[in-house]
Amino acid sequence: MNRRIGTAEKFSTYLILAFLSIAMIAPFLLMLSISLTSDTSTVQMDFHLIPQEFQFDNYVRVFTTPNIDLGRHILNSLIIVVGSITGQVLVSSFVAFGFARFNAPGKNALFLILLGTMMIPGAVTLIPQFALYRALGWLGTFAPLIVPNFFGGAFNIFLIRQFIVRLPTELDEAAKIDGVGPVGIFWYIIFPLIRPIAVAVAILTFQFNWSWFLEPLLYLQDAELMPLAVAARTLSATTSAGATPMWNLVMVASMLLTVPMLLVFFFGQKYVFEANLSGGSASIK
Amino acid sequence: MAVSQAGLKQARLVTRTRGRLNASRREALWFYLIISPWLVGLLLLLAGPMLYSIYLSFTDWNLFNAPEWVGFDNYIRLFTRDRTFGYALGNTFYYTFLYVPLNIVLSLGIAYLLNKRLPGIRLFRTVIYLPYVVPVVATTMVFRWVFAPDNGLLNSFLALLGIDGPAWLLTPEWVKIALVIMSLWGVGSSVVFLLAGMQGIPAELYEAAAIDGASERQHFFGITLPMLSPVIFFNMIMSIIASLQTFTQVYILNAEPNTPGNAIVMIIPYLFDNAFRFNKMGYASAIAWVLFVIIFAFTLLVIRSSSAWVFYENEMKR
Structure with a gap:
């Protein structure tokens, strides 16, 4: 398709794709974030999408x-x-x-x-x-x-x-x-x-x-x-x-x-x- | 002279055919020799077990005593006295007929967007495909936190929009919808097929339509969709067959004490429980054959209906 893509169309396409991409990435991020949570926060089920703690030790344990x-x-x-x-x-x-x-x-x-x-x-x-x-x-x-x-x-x-x-x-x-x-x-x-x-x-x-x-x-x-x-x-x-x-x-x-x-x-x-x-x-x- | 020439020709022809016969027989022998591993597997691991499974479905067998013939009892029981099997059937259909159409519509929409020539579009393609490669076990475990009632990802997002989200995995009305959402996270695999299909559509078609003054909408419904219908058809069959056999997600969630079991049980998990938890091998085999018939019927239905909605380019040439 070689037709020209207008600015409005470009903008709305990127907007939808960005939203979709966030939806696709978020569960990965959540997985990573929970995997780095300390035991104390885990027991309280205090989980965040953006990592608040960095317990890399979990990967050794x-x-x-x-x-x-x-x-x-x-x-x-x-x-x-x-x-x-x-x-x-x-x-x-x-x-x-x-x-x-x-x-x-x-x-x-x-x-x-x-x-x-x-x-x-x-x-x-x-x-x-x-x-x-x-x-x-x-x-x-x-x-x-x-x-x-x-x-x-x-x-x-x-x-x-x-x-x-x-x-x-x-x-x-x-x-x-x-x-x-x-x-x-x-x-x-x-x-x-x-x-x-x-x-x-x-x-x-x-x-x-x-x-x-x-x-x-x-x-x-x-x-x-x-x-x-x-x-x-x-x-x-x-x-x-x-x-x-x-x-x-x-x-x-x-x-x-x-x-x-x-x-x-x-x-x-x-x-x-x-x-x-x-x-x-x-x-x- | 002429006669002997012809005779010679004939003699040569005879020897050549005989040689060819031997050669073709040898070739056939090699064929069967080479495919023999598959052939043996077919008999030992598929055909044999299938026949045995039909027999088992008419018996009562606990794996330890000899199977006891019970006629159609297992099948009659499944459809008249087994409430849970009714739930399993209902849930499986509900899930399949919600997921498959949503998957098609969503993947079409996404493929349409990803087919635009814009900078950075390749990155979006990769990102949208990624969830599909995550093992179902890992998906199910992380989605328990996506669906958590209070601070879960989905409900936190819905709260931003002012919506009070449900306890997805804990309420019978929502648990199947949650399963559908979880499966739709993997929509990328269908997108890839559709996208490849879209890129295979000859540009002349669009150019010709553009000259005729066709709108963007007419392009999509008049060209893209019909040209894609064989891919959609293939996708639809494969996803119906796969959805009807959903196991891992349900098995993992069902093992939890708070999951509304009757609202989530499906055919294969129920079969698994009957066979390997309750040792009802005959009964479980009957479930397997009911599933076989269901899958066969739906596949046939889709194939039969396809002549009405699937468009093959080479049909034009006839």
Whole structure:
């Protein structure tokens, strides 16, 4: 749109956007402010949007207080995240390679099934999967959270497949003539070329697993194994004894949960937006 | 000579087709080999569990004894004797049908503003997207202080306008609206899609309209909105499906003693409680399938209705 924008319009646009931005930023600021509040003010629930106190010590205490020990929970989150990313990136791109470059009877039907599975609510498989993992003796381990990623994810397969389809086939053909097998073609030619989309998948997998709540809550059971998201909420729960939670420390946990997401967003937004938009709006060829 | 030429050609054709047949069979084999991890996962983690879940929904199972067949009892009970399930259904619909339209209208408005070529607009784009990346657990915890009755952020702001705000999370009439406001904080994700859609609209359309003397309003309703309708459609389906499955916010708030439980309980949290707190696995499976049917029905409804309001550019060419 190249039309000229008048002063009045400019002013009203900025005014609305400024108001919206304040509304968007305020909860972040409140989180930060509460996280820096002293214990005394916390007990009185004396919180302010603009920080009045600067108890940076809160950020140390969550690591040194034995029954809080967020370091442990951050490590748990990292184990789940790294395991999931490894599985999703490797397996989803391999399967996507199959869908993009090979022909076989039944392929189109399988691709439709793949798309269809994205619509199935997780609720219908939650209970049988719980029974399955229980029978396998996986409850109380990270296995139910990590292993399924090594079967690939439908959305990721779809995203990567859309990307591979647009790559020229000359390199594959040349390698094939040189006697390179399909696995070699994937590993030496396709995989290096799909780096942008693989990064996007890694970021999306990070975002999902870092904030994941329901399944970790269900499968890990042992408080020691909980990832940060679940541990943060445990910290915020009013105990049966009626003691109010230490909201300043709860907000430290929330900050620790939020900041990595922001960092990953800032460094990875380019990849994710491109992937999401091409996947979301691309027609299926 | 001519005959042998033709014969040679035919022979070559035969060998080539045979070679191609072998090659295509080998290619098919490779295809299935390569996609086998997904295929195994599909059977083991999706298809198998789905079938088992249908069976479970017709049984009474506490996870420890063998499942006991009860026919349609679970389903009948859900719709005739279970008050809480009624609340869960009602709350889920209320939340979904308040949030989804508001989200669309709000994201359209914001995307419209952010699409203007003004200095500093990129900064606003980033700021408005940011809340979306905050994990729901953290959002829920900080919003308890946004919604605090006396010195909460929202009520302090409303007090500036002379409005006496309610105890958002503690009163049945307001708690769902509070949930909607909390979700709308993450409106940025829809904005990004719409904005990308807007930027993809060819400038010629606006130029042509401008020559015809179309007003700004006519530009928006005559060009922008129809051209965006496929993106809105996609967004709408995804947000309906996600909203119907709301869990984390409700679970966290519901664990608090002062939360009006019946006013906030939703389908998935109720399923979770039945399955993993009361060990009623069969009953919970029935809830899962009711939800499946609801999601399926709404998705179908939106898709069916789409021919009336979604505009695809390539339809023009037919």
